[in-house]
Amino acid sequence: MSHTFYIIACAILSVTVLIGISFLSKVKTAVAGNLISAVSLFLGVVITLVYNNILSAWSIFPFMLIGILIGGALAARVKMIQMPQLVALLNGLGGFASALVGTLSLLGVGIPETDYPLFVNVTSVLAIVVGLVTLFGSLVAAGKLHRLFPQKPVVWKNHSLILNLCLILLVGITVYAAFVGDNPSMIAVALIGSIVISSFFGVAFAIRVGGADMPITISLLNSLSGVAGAIAGMAVNDLLLVAVGGIVGASGLLLTQVMCRAMNRGLGDILTGKTSVTPSKQKAETSKVVKTKTITEMTPVAEVETTPVIETEPVAEVEKVPLTQVDPVPVIETKPVPETEPVSETKPVSETEPVAEAVQEPKPEEEPAKTTPADILTNAKSVIIVPGYGMALAQAQHLVKQLADKLEENGADVKFAIHPVAGRMPGHMNVLLAEADVPYDKLFEMDAVNDDFASTDAAIVIGANDVINPSARDAADTPIYGMPVLNVDQAKEVIICNYDLNPGYSGVDNPLYKREERVHLLLGDAKDSLESLLKGLA
Amino acid sequence: MHPIILLLVFVVATVVGYLIIKQVPSLLHTPLMSGMNALSGITLLGALTAVGFTFFATSRGELLLGQILGGIAIIAATVNVIGGFGVTHRMLKMFDKKKK
Structure with a gap:
């Protein structure tokens, strides 16, 4: 497959994904919209396999088969009442996959030779960070919805301080990634550091959100998983991944905003747990x-x-x-x-x-x-x-x-x-x-x-x-x-x-x-x- | 591909995506969200290339690492995609049958 053809195909698929999403937002066309999105994604898989000449790497197919069986079973079996936690869980898996892709590209495994190692390192670390925050945030959200954890917001002493500190550390580690080059020990530090801090951050931020604000949190995490995908796409130099990830990230953010407006709340207030803390103990x-x-x-x-x-x-x-x-x-x-x-x-x-x-x-x-x-x-x-x-x-x-x-x-x-x-x-x-x-x-x-x-x-x-x-x-x-x-x-x-x-x-x-x-x-x-x-x- | 191009694509996609779903009836928030959730499994593409490339890797460590981590990534992303589209379809079907 020629390079030009690939780029054109990516552009077309990005447009069909957009059409799918806009169809999804109207009752009459929603079913068609979902199918269009699904077919676009399937074509994206085929094009990626053909373009990268990896159709003969047969190990891909059993992996996909396992995923199809699990995903299919989940989709067919879930009760409507459990929908919120399933959506949260699936969302977390998407983030997890992005984080794994980021990990591999940071280690220089399975990505094509690159002329821009700095760009790859930084985006890899970002993909790990955003992906794991999505994963752990979603797991906590799903756990709360499934009543495995208390639904009331859990507020630690100095919670905001801890979160802010984590954020600073995460920014720091991303900057650090720009300097690791191909030094193995520095790469290891960046990898472990980003995994530990972002996992902790994901848990810490989601645990403070109360049950009533879950809709907004899930929507935000949904947006984040798209962003994680897009960043992973930058790391592995995959055009389609960047485009679709960006679209999902942005529309998820918009949906989050629509909901915030409906509640007359600032997103910041929800994330900092202000809205669901009881007025007096x-x-x-x-x-x-x-x-x-x-x-x-x-x-x-x-x-x-x-x-x-x-x-x-x-x-x-x-x-x-x-x-x-x-x-x-x-x-x-x-x-x-x-x-x-x-x-x-x-x-x-x-x-x-x-x-x-x-x-x-x-x-x-x-x-x-x-x-x-x-x-x-x-x-x-x-x-x-x-x-x-x-x-x-x-x-x-x-x-x-x-x-x-x-x-x-x-x-x-x-x-x-x-x-x-x-x-x-x-x-x-x-x-x-x-x-x-x-x-x-x-x-x-x-x-x-x-x-x-x-x-x-x-x-x-x-x-x-x-x-x-x-x-x-x-x-x-x-x-x-x-x-x-x-x-x-x-x-x-x-x-x-x-x-x-x-x-x-x-x-x-x-x-x-x-x-x-x-x-x-x-x-x-x-x-x-x-x-x-x-x-x-x- | 040059990083600038990738960043540009990201920005354009973000802006277009933002513009396209301005007016969504809250009736459809759940299906829309789970549909987009399925789409976020697009990261499958990255996992596929990782597994595909390491499959032909000469170094043993690279092969193992790529197959294991990449394999898990493929499974996770595929569950995300199939599960996401599956439940979305189920939900939308419920809205649909009411038309008659």
Whole structure:
């Protein structure tokens, strides 16, 4: 293959990759876009093999076969709920491959003779650094998403100082690489130094990011893996690799920016862990205590005050469903009770009382509702459903779809409001709802739907917290201040199906939980809450 | 190829890539990200040449090193590529069937 032909082929393939990505960003053409990208990459492999005259190096093929089998199995088997960690893991592998290529080129193994050893050395070290930061950052992110590590940000003493020091060392080692020439011991120092420091840096920076900021972190790592590829391409003098790596790096960065803007956060704040650290340590501690108590003592969170209850006419009967250790699901069903029965005499109330005292923490209470959530939904003409990470955890998307269908049968207009950062991955909710066959024209982005809440009969929140927290609008001292939120609080009635009343990852309490009017809390596993709602509707 | 050319290609690719996906509906963020994630496995090309060149290397050490490290790189990158495109396709299929 002639050199000119190779360059033309590279240019064409870069363009097709770009077309693939731009097709991917539109719903109608997305499948085609993915295929175009895949075919371009395959052609890139063929051209590289032919151009470099290495088709006869047969060992390449078993290696690729192993990769194809593993990758294929992963892609076919993964559950949609595990998508975020898989994407993170795959991303890390890409970075790892770039780092290995960088290692080989730094050692002068397997690269063509070069006239620019300095350029090769520097880019090799950079490829190792960026690749390993991507690998270890992604591993930590995947571990957090897979719940192998605590999701709360881990902050060390002098964390920022350590990170900055690492950065300086990494810059230093890159500069050092410019002077190593072909001196074997200096090359060894550059190699080991870059591997150790960048691995450590990758872990240290990712461990400080909280669960809620994972979407942005993954997107950033995605961008980094592209950059790592491009730099590795410079090291081994591969034009196509440089071009495609650059494209991926840049578009990944743009995607990251889009998401940051949606959260009204600076990328820097997220990386330095500012956004997800709880405002006061005390708060975090008490909420933790409450959580463990709720589970171990099998306490349904509902608690009915004796005095005010007598005043309210329709009486709520609180049903206690005991928890099992395996599946701690406090379900609360509120049912209207014949008016003649005075509350103070009903047993469930007196039973829950001592338990409530044991919890100590003043808990937001469930007011005896005038109407049950099921009644509200039966009469609602317009409903907006707000899914969050809790829906993903409970895998409740199919029940959500059933609920939506039921509501539509009743003649209600059902919309889904998707906050840009709901879930743990950009677009996480969309994928899950798509899996449950929710038509995508029912899904609305925040800006498109936010004004509708005020005129909506009922909003159903399923496992969302920070993205519906009205504090973001006015509580200036909280980390979520300024983040655009869904105006759930403006809906005529709000039904919240959350696991518990603990704050979300931001650690900011949600005033909605304490509001006494027009808010109905259904605590426990979203699946159970939804089932009870569905039953109520039937 | 001259380093300047490579750097130039990188810059141009970056700028063009940046411009091309300005307006992405958040509906597609996940598929788009996993699609680009698959593309970042393009580093496979570098791994391929490394393994290919060392395959014919005369020195024993170079052969071993290139085959082992390069082989791992090929496997990692191929998993990235195939896994990435595979899950992207699966996700997009789910969006697609809803059209009817």
